[in-house]
Amino acid sequence: MKVLVAVKRVIDYNVKVRVKPDNSGVDLANVKMAMNPFCEIAVEEAVRLKEKGVATEIVVVSIGPKACQEQIRTALALGADRGIHIETDAEVQSLEAAKLLKAVVDKEEPKLVILGKQSIDTDNNQTGQMLAALAGMGQGTFASEVVVDGDKVNVTREVDGGLMTVALNLPAVVTTDLRLNEPRYASLPNIMKAKKKPLDTTTPADLGVDVAVRLTTLKVEAPATRQAGIKVADVAELVDKLKNEAKVI
Amino acid sequence: MTRDPIGLALSAMNRLAGAPWLDRFGLRNTVERAAYHGTRSGFKTLSVANREFKRVKDLLPRQKLPNRAPKDLFDLNLDEDQQLIVDSLKRLAMDALRPAAAKADEEGVMPEDVRAAAAELGLALYAVPEAFGGVAEHLSPVTSVLIAEQLAWGDMGLATALLAPFSVAQAITQWGTAEQQNRYLPAFCEEQPPVATIAIDEPHPLFDPDKLQTTATRTEHGYTLSGAKNGVVLAAEADLFLIAANLRGEGPRIFIVERGTAGLSCGAEPTMGLRPAQLARLQLDNVHVGADALLGGDDFDYQSFIDRGALLRCGLALGSAQAVLDYVIPYCNDREAFGEPISHRQSVAFMISNMAIEIDAMRMLTWRAASRAEAGLSFHREACLAKLLCNEKAAEVGTNGVQLLGGHGFVKEHPVERWYRDLRSVATQFGGTHA
Numbered sequence: 001m002k003v004l005v006a007v008k009r010v011i012d013y014n015v016k017v018r019v020k021p022d023n024s025g026v027d028l029a030n031v032k033m034a035m036n037p038f039c040e041i042a043v044e045e046a047v048r049l050k051e052k053g054v055a056t057e058i059v060v061v062s063i064g065p066k067a068c069q070e071q072i073r074t075a076l077a078l079g080a081d082r083g084i085h086i087e088t089d090a091e092v093q094s095l096e097a098a099k100l101l102k103a104v105v106d107k108e109e110p111k112l113v114i115l116g117k118q119s120i121d122t123d124n125n126q127t128g129q130m131l132a133a134l135a136g137m138g139q140g141t142f143a144s145e146v147v148v149d150g151d152k153v154n155v156t157r158e159v160d161g162g163l164m165t166v167a168l169n170l171p172a173v174v175t176t177d178l179r180l181n182e183p184r185y186a187s188l189p190n191i192m193k194a195k196k197k198p199l200d201t202t203t204p205a206d207l208g209v210d211v212a213v214r215l216t217t218l219k220v221e222a223p224a225t226r227q228a229g230i231k232v233a234d235v236a237e238l239v240d241k242l243k244n245e246a247k248v249i
Numbered sequence: 250m251t252r253d254p255i256g257l258a259l260s261a262m263n264r265l266a267g268a269p270w271l272d273r274f275g276l277r278n279t280v281e282r283a284a285y286h287g288t289r290s291g292f293k294t295l296s297v298a299n300r301e302f303k304r305v306k307d308l309l310p311r312q313k314l315p316n317r318a319p320k321d322l323f324d325l326n327l328d329e330d331q332q333l334i335v336d337s338l339k340r341l342a343m344d345a346l347r348p349a350a351a352k353a354d355e356e357g358v359m360p361e362d363v364r365a366a367a368a369e370l371g372l373a374l375y376a377v378p379e380a381f382g383g384v385a386e387h388l389s390p391v392t393s394v395l396i397a398e399q400l401a402w403g404d405m406g407l408a409t410a411l412l413a414p415f416s417v418a419q420a421i422t423q424w425g426t427a428e429q430q431n432r433y434l435p436a437f438c439e440e441q442p443p444v445a446t447i448a449i450d451e452p453h454p455l456f457d458p459d460k461l462q463t464t465a466t467r468t469e470h471g472y473t474l475s476g477a478k479n480g481v482v483l484a485a486e487a488d489l490f491l492i493a494a495n496l497r498g499e500g501p502r503i504f505i506v507e508r509g510t511a512g513l514s515c516g517a518e519p520t521m522g523l524r525p526a527q528l529a530r531l532q533l534d535n536v537h538v539g540a541d542a543l544l545g546g547d548d549f550d551y552q553s554f555i556d557r558g559a560l561l562r563c564g565l566a567l568g569s570a571q572a573v574l575d576y577v578i579p580y581c582n583d584r585e586a587f588g589e590p591i592s593h594r595q596s597v598a599f600m601i602s603n604m605a606i607e608i609d610a611m612r613m614l615t616w617r618a619a620s621r622a623e624a625g626l627s628f629h630r631e632a633c634l635a636k637l638l639c640n641e642k643a644a645e646v647g648t649n650g651v652q653l654l655g656g657h658g659f660v661k662e663h664p665v666e667r668w669y670r671d672l673r674s675v676a677t678q679f680g681g682t683h684a
Contacts, residue, residue, distance in 0.1 A: 070332065073333065074336075077337075185337045187370050188334060188337070188370060188371040188374055189374050189375075190371075191330055191333045192330065192386065194333070195329075
């Protein structure tokens, strides 16, 4: 069974992001980039499926500038077999990403596509769902357990009220939640081997997808900074302030 | 040659501890304990290794890793592999080394799960060429320094212990004869790699690695080694030692000595820092080794061996110093005095920026020396500069780290006191400043 995993290059989750002075976006200059944590979980799940003998080949795909190859290499070092880089310097939004992934799905014909449920930079949480719709596949989103059973996959989903398990016919799209697994880190031998694994580069034009921007970002602002607190002299003053100023009691 | 009483006692006990009937009657542990407590200086004989390094008949040819093509004059960008390796090791440092560090320091032990995590990461494999099951493709002093820094960022004591076998495997890869490589290198690629260590320092004033008092004398069948070593990482549990000795008439050389060789004993020497590395003394009392124990042939380069070790220790110093810096910055931004964060005080802010400058300077000098080594250029001078700066500044960063935390710097609730103790080792151990 072939598994396709999509990974995105985002700002490292440890980095404290700063908004650009002109409010046009987030400052990316000299900022450490890394693989989106949910995508890491997706790669790990695919590697575990391969270790169980369920998956036979793991293809990892990423969309973005040349530097995205770092994230593809990371995925290869974690155990993926082959990489596809869709190179573009343009801003790629969810729908365009889904269309590009659809084109890769048509070409590669994977049985299972695993994506992160969302990327930590734009928090859209829609690429997986859009891809499932475009490709006409079933979707199991927010997965906390993925069990492949013959030509079906059972996906346990984390929903508000608890856990919901859905059975999907393969091929299907699964998006990962935080508790699906704990990703390993790449071993030194695998890092060395990753270099020798194939990585193909293509472009949106080659795949026949128009990535023109449909949404424009008007303004990006940092969250309001917390105001300094005050000290009260005694309980009476506290109660008075809660009653008359904050009006909470 | 006359022997002193301890030497005689040790040699008698070595014979005793080596006797096969001890195992038969289940007496080995009792006798080893007796041997350990029986001598005034607390030396213990090293039992025969559980691990056997087999001589190989059908030898693979000697592997020699090529130098890397020199990069641009001063290209400080990590390549893709290096970045991946740094990322992976950082996570190992964060997830495995940091949580284990305080207990390992207190108890002075090397936790098995840390060792297992490093083995799972394939640390030793990076030192061994592909032909013997490893993954090394070329000489990699720069990557080795990066590895040392990341591990020591987690904990310098644990990192020192983890890097000892790594250094041994690297040395055998770089200089070992075909016979030595075939015999020892595959073991480092097994699931449980051997514990291996290097013994160079000697317990006498003005120690100089070029003027060793440990001697090696050629005999009919090989060599006889005699002398004393100190500061030997993991000496008590090592399966394999690389021991520096002055080969009479030929100058300093390295000898491969296996655990359990008669005449080799070790004595505990509890230290201020690097406690998980369990530095110990090693006594060599007429240790007979075969002719094939001499590491390498005519192309063996003792100076380069010493300098490579020094660079690895610069990497260790860097990692621990960086850990201090990464700790004091948020601390000084959060800690308030006089109604504002203490980092608003210039005396604090300047101290922290000086730390950052010194650490980067240490890193630049170390990388420069390592990149010259990697390109096959002379690097002795550069290594000495890096070592001297690291010796001086590592301790300074440690002491300033403690000072910035004030009262908190002195208590064990914060890790900085431990890092201070570890950083004091840089200028005092492994040759110290004068060597």
